[in-house]
Structures are given as C-alpha cells and as structure tokens.
Amino acid sequence: MSLLEIDRLSVGVLSDEVTTDLVHELTLSLDSGQTLCVVGESGSGKTVTVLSIIRLLEFVAPVRTTGAVRLDDVDLTSLNATQMRSFRGRRIGMVFQEALDSLNPAQRIGVQLGEAYWSADAASRRGDLRAQGQARALELLGEVGFSDPERVANLYPHQLSGGMQQRVMIAMALMSSPDLLLADEPTTALDVTTQAEILRLFRTVQQEHQMACVFITHDMGVAAEIADRIAVMYAGRLVEVGPAAEVLSSPRHRYTRALVECVPQVGR
C-alpha cells in the first residue's frame, strides 16, 4: 500500500448554485521516500489538487469533492475539522511559492519555528515544549544550510533573502517530522542559482527524512532535477504519469511532449 493514494478525486467550486469542475477523476499514488512532481501549465489544476489533499481549498471557496485522498489508509476527505487539523502540520508539511506570505512579519524566525513544533501535536508531547522546540529549530536551521542558526533564529523574515526565507519554510515544514511534504512552486520566485540550491536541498531533506513529497511545478526542467515520478495535468485532468526517466525520454501524450520540448536539455 502506498503512503498517499488519491482515488478518483474530483473537485468543483460552487457559485450561484452552479458547480464548476476544476479537477476531474484524478488517481495518483505515492510511496514513502519518493518525490512526485505534478507538472502542467498555469490553470491546469495543480494547486487545486494540492490544496484539496490538505483540505485548504474549502477555506477559500465552497467546494464539492468526490473520491478519496488516503494517507496511510485514512481517508482525509472524511475527517472532521479537528481531525484534519491534526494531520496538517503534523503528518503533512507544506511549502508554498511565496515564503513571506506564510511567515509572520512581526515574529522572529526562531519563535515561529518553535510554534510550528508545539502547536502541531502539543497534546502528545511531554516536558518543556518551548525548550524542545527551540532546540529543534536550531538543529533544523543548521540542516537547511545556515552556518549560524542562532543568529538566523533571532532575525525577522524581512531580514532574509528569498532563498533564505524558503530555507526557513523548509525547516518549518520539517519541525514536526511529517510523512508527506507538499510543495507548491517553492522555487518559482527565486533566481536560477538559488533555485538550483533549494532544489538540491529539497532532494537532500526528503531523502534524509524519508518523506514523500508532492512537488508542483510548471517547469519540466525542475521536475527532471528532482522527480522520481512525474504526473502531467492538463485542463484539470491527469494525462500521463510514470517514472521520471520514462516520462522525460518517451512522453506518450502530445502535451507532455510539448512540455519536454520546452526544456532543450531534457530527454535528448
């Protein structure tokens, strides 16, 4: 059994009693320790899919969802709000495109990381949560590449570059040792060099922590860097999925071929 199983997931938004379908009958699976890149052009439904896995879309719009999203055999679509909250952050970590949107501008980095630790699963933890959270924050800031974690923990988000902010977001996602990491275009806003560094970091932490990762990108070149498997979406539907090397070297769908051809060095 895979860690994550998305089974005929369809998502529609309701407006004036009319449902607009955004994702149609999507079926995907992902094993522990693997990275699945979901690739597709703007508007193809990648973000809707990832927000539906973690059930955040329902906070943005009235949605109608059918099908199942199982994490370790628990159907997340059937959980109530309290149960779902305990999965978010604790079992499922998230990194989004704009780190600054996810960070509190008025709080020091170390405090925010600490909160991610104790708020995730406070009820089941023992001892001095604050001290444990701070220790783990420093450990993870080191792991994501900061040579001076104490100094960074004392900074505010605006004092960091975009790449550093995204490193902090990765550390924050790791605070509660999730099984699944969801990343929505986490490198798109970064310059090319920083993008390459952050992609390498994703690969490293994902392997060290043996997490599964769903990584959304519109860029097949990014998928070529980090994916074990690639899923291609077009107009809300899955058009192709398979091992990364196979999808890149012999794409079956003409839309996948077009995406691969956009990246000169891929598949040739």
Ligand SMILES: Nc1ncnc2c1ncn2[C@@H]1O[C@H](COP(=O)(O)OP(=O)(O)OP(=O)(O)O)[C@@H](O)[C@H]1O
């Ligand atoms: N809350 C919403 N209400 C109505 N329509 C929405 C909502 N969120 C997304 N959509 C629509 O759903 C479709 C898929 O959007 P989605 O953001 O998932 O695309 P995407 O592949 O992630 O694109 P991008 O790379 O630009 O983020 C788009 O047509 C979008 O306009």
